[in-house]
Amino acid sequence: MDPTALYESFKALEDPGFWQEAYMKFYNAWFYEDRWVTYFQGLLTTVEVTVIALILGVILGVVVATIRTAHDQQRLGRRNPVLGVVNLFCKIYVTVIRGTPMMVQLMIMGFVIFKSSRNFTMVGALSLGINSGAYVAEIIRGGLMSLDPGQSEAGRSLGLGYLDTMRFIVIPQAFKAILPSLGNEFITLLKDTSLISVIAGKEIVYFAKSIVTKTYEAMYPYVITAIMYLILVLIFSWLQGKLERRLRQSDRR
């Protein structure tokens, strides 16, 4: 049956029952004046912001983690002064980003640093990416440092260069170890995109909030939002699970 006709028939009722009332509220939050389109518009922005922030976060994270690990794993008495300076900057970056709330960072980015920009989505993606980078860096650093030094020593003894040792011996093992926490971080990032509504970034929460202000009914818009995020996260963790299984194939033979 056509949802609009059903809604009209319920609306004409003198005393609608519980389920009829519930349907009318849902209709107002979803079908009325094609409101569902705006949720998907928001979903698109959410995915866009997540992807941009993810790429930015991974690039930043890898760079910072490499610098930090290279610095920390130098042999005693043979410290590279240039590396020391760069390492200091990386340390400050990680400290500041991890030590301040995501929402405050967003507001500083949106209303102070990029105060003349009108591309709120990109400002949001940029701040989320910078935020995520700090966490990813620490995760990757943890993975690289956790590996027994004997592994890279063995690689070097076999005649592999530093980069080759990294590429064939250290990174494959470290990556497998950090994958769960990396997945965790990406899920957090995905959900943090909901915060960009404070700088007027038009993602799902922004549209849900505006529908609430029009219908004066909070339940359905927010539940629909929650379900949309849940589905996104489920897809994401399914992909992560597949990757983990694939990487485990070489574990025991």
Add this chain to the structure above:
Amino acid sequence: MKKLLTLALAMLMVLSLAACGSSGTTEPSANSATSTEEGAEATDITTVEPGKLILATNCQFPPYEMVADGEGVYQGYEGIDIELATIIAEKLGLELQIDDMDFDSSLLAVQEGRSDILLAGLTYTEERDEVMDFTTKYATGVQVVIVKEGSDVTMDNLGEKLVGTQRGTTGYQYASAAPEDGGFGEDHVLAYDNGATAVQALVNGQVDAVIIDEAPAEQYVAANDGLTILPTAWVEEDYCIAVDEGNTALLDAVQAILDEMQADGTLDAIIAKYISAD
């Protein structure tokens, strides 16, 4: 197995406790607040918490309600609505409690039984009347457009520009409506959590204009250099007090007090205290 059982039992207990808690708070307790001074009119009023009048408002809306710099009129807040609420609570013999929240949340607070009364420079609209009960108007609100001085924005080309608004206000609702309904469409409108943020965005140049109620607009323009209000008003509307739909006893009592204040000039005095007539 034993561990699982204990865990399940513990969960059950927690849940049952939670159930008790929610049923206790969500249902407005059917307590009749007995007034000591006024007597008659306040005997059969139901409030969310017995003996308390909980006011939902958004204290970033000068001069109707704002966070005071010092003591303020009541609990660190001040403004026309706050003074009104103080008098209403006093006459009803109830203790006033101010719940400061986002404007869009305050709209929901009353109808969901978290607050008793809503004074937030609230405009009467038909949609809102379906979910809340309104008193008669106590002030006239005018929606105006703030722009930067010397900008080319006028009433006529507003639709081609980017307009900032406060989420949940009538300004937002009218502006974000589809063009065929007299609005500008979602693409030309941005909703901020409060008016101050919208004005900040205007100062930054992130939006071209801000649509907001006149009284706060004047304060924002006074506080920020280089802003001006367009001479023509955008929409004119009525400010009313709202209570939960169906709470007629409270509505009647509030209405009686409002009428009384209108008659003896208290209301005008309060408004004149905050808005200088010109």
